[in-house]
Amino acid sequence: MKKILIAIMISSLVLTGISLYADEATKVDAKALFEKKCSQCHSADRPKSKKKTAAEWESTVARMQKNGCPVTDEEAKIIVDYLARTYGK
Numbered sequence: 001m002k003k004i005l006i007a008i009m010i011s012s013l014v015l016t017g018i019s020l021y022a023d024e025a026t027k028v029d030a031k032a033l034f035e036k037k038c039s040q041c042h043s044a045d046r047p048k049s050k051k052k053t054a055a056e057w058e059s060t061v062a063r064m065q066k067n068g069c070p071v072t073d074e075e076a077k078i079i080v081d082y083l084a085r086t087y088g089k
């Protein structure tokens with residue numbers, strides 16, 4: 001019985017470790033994606049100097065797509081999510 005409990009504890013620790021790692025990886029990817037896509041016309045400091053709600057970032061990024069920013073809708077979502085978390089208000 002004890003062995004099973006220990007096995008459960010170990011596997012949950014491993015799973016937590018993996019999900020933390022995955023979270024860290026998406027964060028890094030989102031930042032890289034944002035800096036690559038959003039520094040082509042103006043510097044990335046332009047959005048970095050702002051604080052907006054998620055809804056405001058969403059409309060800003062949609063406007064950037066209209067301005068000609070080459071991101072897919074999927075990438076736009078990742079960038080909006082990153083901006084709202086990092087430069088939210």
Ligand code: HEC
Pocket residue numbers: 037038039040041042046047050060061063064067068069070071079
């Ligand atoms: C194709 C060129 C282009 C790209 C790529 C681009 N922008 Fe812009 N951006 C503009 C232009 C033009 C303006 C000024 C006119 C305007 O505000 O729409 C601007 C202005 C801004 C502003 C200041 C105005 C405001 O609403 O606060 C922010 C913030 C901004 N961009 C964020 C971004 C983000 C985030 C991305 C990446 C998803 C991005 N931009 C990519 C062209 C671009």
